[in-house]
Amino acid sequence: MVDSFVFRYMKEEDIDQILEVEHASFATPWSRDAFYNEIYNNKFAVYIVLEEDEKIIGYVGAWVVIDEAHVTNLAILPSYRGKKLGEALLRKMMTVAKDMGARSMTLEVRVTNNVAQSLYRKLGFQNGGIRKNYYTDNQEDALVMWVNI
Numbered sequence: 001m002v003d004s005f006v007f008r009y010m011k012e013e014d015i016d017q018i019l020e021v022e023h024a025s026f027a028t029p030w031s032r033d034a035f036y037n038e039i040y041n042n043k044f045a046v047y048i049v050l051e052e053d054e055k056i057i058g059y060v061g062a063w064v065v066i067d068e069a070h071v072t073n074l075a076i077l078p079s080y081r082g083k084k085l086g087e088a089l090l091r092k093m094m095t096v097a098k099d100m101g102a103r104s105m106t107l108e109v110r111v112t113n114n115v116a117q118s119l120y121r122k123l124g125f126q127n128g129g130i131r132k133n134y135y136t137d138n139q140e141d142a143l144v145m146w147v148n149i
Helices: 012-025 032-040 085-099 114-122
Strands: 006-009 045-052 055-065 068-076 104-110 126-131 142-148
Touching: 006 085, 012 032, 012 045, 012 055, 012 068, 032 045, 045 085, 055 085, 068 085, 085 104, 085 114, 104 114, 114 142
Parallel strands: 068 104
Antiparallel strands: 006 045, 045 055, 055 068, 104 142, 126 142
């Protein structure tokens, strides 16, 4: 149940746990330095973690530039998937981005990731185009999706 979880902004002390989620979720996970730079050097970045009993089980990141939010990452630990937590995280980010002045949100998703695409469509995202050979691990195309928030 989502009610037993806590949403909060990511801090530097969270990076070790974020990396656990990253490595469990992505073929080409971001590095410690990448997250450090997002926290301290990217004035457009906003990251939200989802925790249960002070353990980070998921997170979402976005860059909010003027009136547009670009989702950079969304990940949930495998043992917590299928419980609508990714949906809850993305809904939270949509609210935060809107509060920061964003009027639209975009993201890229693997063309073969039907589970994620289904979630995004449920939240109103629509297809916007294809980025050819977007993913560096296997040159898979990315579907670009957009939603007004």
